Structure formats: C-alpha cells, structure tokens
Amino acid sequence: MLKIAIIGYGKMGHQVESVATERGHKIVLTIDNNNLNDLTTENLKMADVAIEFTSPETAYKNVKKCFEAGIPVVCGTTGWNNQLEELIKVAQKGENTFFYASNFSIGVNIFFKITRYASTLIERFGSYSPEITEIHHTQKIDAPSGTAISIANILADELSNYNGWTLKPETSDEKIPIEAIREGTVPGTHIVNFNSEIDSITLKHEAKSRRGFAFGAVMAAEFIHGRKGFFNMDDLLKLD
Ligand SMILES: NC(=O)c1ccc[n+]([C@@H]2O[C@H](COP(=O)([O-])OP(=O)(O)OC[C@H]3O[C@@H](n4cnc5c(N)ncnc54)[C@H](OP(=O)(O)O)[C@@H]3O)[C@@H](O)[C@H]2O)c1
Structure with a gap:
C-alpha cells in the first residue's frame, strides 16, 4: 500500500x-x-x-x-x-x-512502437508524406498535445526528410504537420497518416476514457x- x-x-x-x-x-x-x-x-x-x-x-x-x-x-x-x-x-x-x-496509456505506448516500426518501412521508399492529427476535448490548454509531439519526434527520428514538426495551418517542407482539433469531451485521439500519390496508410489510437x-x-x-x-x-x- x-x-x-x-x-x-x-x-x-x-x-x-x-x-x-x-x-x-x-x-x-x-x-x-x-x-x-x-x-x-x-x-x-x-x-x-x-x-x-x-x-x-x-x-x-x-x-x-x-x-x-x-x-x-x-x-x-x-x-x-x-x-x-x-x-x-x-x-x-x-x-x-x-x-x-x-x-x-499502455495502448498509446504500443502505438508509439508501431509508429516507429511503420516509419522504418516508409523510410525505405521515400514516397510517403506523414501527417499527424490529434483530437481532444475543448478544455485542453496546450496544442499540439504532448502525445502528438512524441509521435512527431518518433517520425522525425526515422524519416530522413524531416527534422521536426509544425502546427497547422503553418507548413514547411521539412516539418511534420500536426493538426490539433478541439471538440466536445474527446479524451484523446491520435492519427498518423502516411500519404503517397497512389495510396495512404493510416494508424489510429482512440482513448475511450481517461x-x-x-x-x-x-x-x-x-x-x-x-x-x-x-x-x-x-x-x-x-x-x-
Ligand atoms: N500524460 C497523460 O497521460 C495525460 C492524460 C490526460 C491529461 N494529461 C494532462 O494532465 C494535465 C491535467 O489534465 P486534467 O484533464 O486533469 O485538467 P483539469 O481537469 O483542468 O485539472 C487540473 C487540476 O490542476 C489544479 N491546479 C491548477 N493549478 C494548480 C497548482 N498550482 N497546484 C496544484 N493544482 C493545481 C486545478 O485546480 P482547480 O480545479 O481548482 O482549478 C485542477 O484541479 C493537462 O496538462 C493534460 O494535458 C496528461
């Protein structure tokens, strides 16, 4: 105890x-x-x-x-x-x-590992652009979320074309864009999207409660x- x-x-x-x-x-x-x-x-x-x-x-x-x-x-x-x-x-x-x-969250930490592994595969091809979306309740003070920043750091570690992140609507070729959405009572949703001209790959973690x-x-x-x-x-x- x-x-x-x-x-x-x-x-x-x-x-x-x-x-x-x-x-x-x-x-x-x-x-x-x-x-x-x-x-x-x-x-x-x-x-x-x-x-x-x-x-x-x-x-x-x-x-x-x-x-x-x-x-x-x-x-x-x-x-x-x-x-x-x-x-x-x-x-x-x-x-x-x-x-x-x-x-x-244990699930988010598993999500971090999956994202890192996905990034190492994506890095071999170079034709995908990453993007992060995070959705939280309207009372959240900081944006982007600490979790989105952790995800961006993982992507930037593994993807040689990127060296940091930027909060949308700002954009920069070398920075991973993060979109921060505030709505309702959402406890925390994080989406990683790898986009190419021919397809996209999406990873998502959604907390059901705190x-x-x-x-x-x-x-x-x-x-x-x-x-x-x-x-x-x-x-x-x-x-x-
Ligand atoms: N790491 C994670 O897994 C995780 C998960 C969820 C949230 N968070 C983060 O945790 C933080 C709190 O989130 P929350 O949803 O609990 O926020 P919240 O509901 O606003 O609670 C914050 C609490 O801190 C109190 N407080 C403010 N200033 C203080 C001080 N100087 N000393 C002691 N207490 C003080 C507030 O008191 P009053 O009510 O009297 O104002 C309130 O009770 C945020 O930064 C959020 O992003 C992290």
Missing part, C-alpha cells in the same frame, strides 16, 4: 484517486487551486509518492517542490517541455525520483517506489 499525494485534483486527479484506491493505496493529500497553501514540504512528507496532473504553468514548480521534499513524483502534465528537460537532467543525477510520460491514463500513472507510482533517477514508460512497460 502506497500513501499518495495527488497534486491537481481535476479530471485526471479524480481518476487517479479512483484507480489508486481500487488498487489498495491511500490518498493522504489532494491539492488544487483552492488549497495551494497545503502544498508544503511537511505535508508532502506524509506521502510515499506524489502524482501530478495540473497545468503547463504550474507543473515545474510542483515537481520541484516534490524534489525539495525528497518525495518521488509521477507527472503527466503536458505543454511545458522546455522546463521539463531541466528537471529530467536533475533527476538523472540520481538524487531525486521522477517519472514523466506525455501519455500514460481511466487508461490514470491506471498507467498509478502503475508508474508503484514502479518508482524505492527507486532513484528519471524513468519513463519504456522503463515501466519494457516494450522493446
């Missing part, structure tokens, strides 16, 4: 609470905008691990607070990649424990307990 602090008690925080409780863990602290003053070192020390799903503006500060309190932290907040790199480097020194994933993300985050919390350093879904799922 783990004692868990939930930082960000919104849509994901509530799902994490539900999954963690079902798996026999205890929630000892929940933080949202209404009780920010409770996010103290003393309170964090009551927990074995913190799980953070807040906003791009607040994730850096929250993860750092966990480092300062010596508490392992699992973070899934997207849209703060520049500052994230700094904290990954800090954790890699081995004194803190940090698990980050732009997408905690539960898969919460399940992965709780699994990550169980995984990092007792470990030091930086970890991601490759360490947890060992899909290679």
Whole structure:
C-alpha cells in the first residue's frame, strides 16, 4: 500500500484517486487551486509518492517542490517541455525520483512502437508524406498535445526528410504537420497518416476514457517506489 499525494485534483486527479484506491493505496493529500497553501514540504512528507496532473504553468514548480521534499513524483502534465528537460537532467543525477510520460496509456505506448516500426518501412521508399492529427476535448490548454509531439519526434527520428514538426495551418517542407482539433469531451485521439500519390496508410489510437491514463500513472507510482533517477514508460512497460 502506497500513501499518495495527488497534486491537481481535476479530471485526471479524480481518476487517479479512483484507480489508486481500487488498487489498495491511500490518498493522504489532494491539492488544487483552492488549497495551494497545503502544498508544503511537511505535508508532502506524509506521502510515499506524489502524482501530478495540473497545468503547463504550474507543473515545474510542483515537481520541484516534490524534489525539495525528497518525495518521488509521477507527472503527466503536458505543454511545458522546455522546463521539463531541466528537471529530467536533475533527476538523472540520481538524487531525486521522477517519472514523466506525455501519455500514460499502455495502448498509446504500443502505438508509439508501431509508429516507429511503420516509419522504418516508409523510410525505405521515400514516397510517403506523414501527417499527424490529434483530437481532444475543448478544455485542453496546450496544442499540439504532448502525445502528438512524441509521435512527431518518433517520425522525425526515422524519416530522413524531416527534422521536426509544425502546427497547422503553418507548413514547411521539412516539418511534420500536426493538426490539433478541439471538440466536445474527446479524451484523446491520435492519427498518423502516411500519404503517397497512389495510396495512404493510416494508424489510429482512440482513448475511450481517461481511466487508461490514470491506471498507467498509478502503475508508474508503484514502479518508482524505492527507486532513484528519471524513468519513463519504456522503463515501466519494457516494450522493446
Ligand atoms: N500524460 C497523460 O497521460 C495525460 C492524460 C490526460 C491529461 N494529461 C494532462 O494532465 C494535465 C491535467 O489534465 P486534467 O484533464 O486533469 O485538467 P483539469 O481537469 O483542468 O485539472 C487540473 C487540476 O490542476 C489544479 N491546479 C491548477 N493549478 C494548480 C497548482 N498550482 N497546484 C496544484 N493544482 C493545481 C486545478 O485546480 P482547480 O480545479 O481548482 O482549478 C485542477 O484541479 C493537462 O496538462 C493534460 O494535458 C496528461
């Protein structure tokens, strides 16, 4: 049984609470905008691990607070990649424990592997142009999604004609176009399309609810307990 602090008690925080409780863990602290003053070192020390799903503006500060309190932290907040790199480097020194994933869904991580393999085949022919479409609920703050960026990085790794991504309607020959669509309550859909003049190949992952993300985050919390350093879904799922 783990004692868990939930930082960000919104849509994901509530799902994490539900999954963690079902798996026999205890929630000892929940933080949202209404009780920010409770996010103290003393309170964090009551927990074995913190799980953070807040906003791009607040994730850096929250993860750092966990480092300062010596508490392992699992973070899934997207849209703060520049500052994230700094904290990954800090954790890699081995004194803190940090698990980050732009997408905690097991299915999406399988999708990442399939996309990489598809790209290695596409690279042999050179006649296909890649395109990514992501669809999320209208409350999502960042665009494109962290998951779409992860997919673009995989494509750019494998496809020698591309070296990054661009958010549509902007276009550039060397950048993989990402279309970000916001509609209804969609939990997260990602589509990779490889287009040629004669055909197209489409890969698609569609989350049916947020539960898969919460399940992965709780699994990550169980995984990092007792470990030091930086970890991601490759360490947890060992899909290679
Ligand atoms: N990695 C993944 O698998 C994954 C999956 C889904 C979502 N996400 C990401 O997770 C993040 C949260 O998503 P969500 O759907 O849960 O959003 P949400 O429903 O808006 O919840 C965010 C929560 O964070 C709270 N919050 C805001 N500032 C805070 C602070 N400084 N300290 C502590 N809590 C604070 C908000 O409090 P109030 O309610 O009081 O404003 C709210 O409860 C987003 O970046 C989203 O893209 C990642």
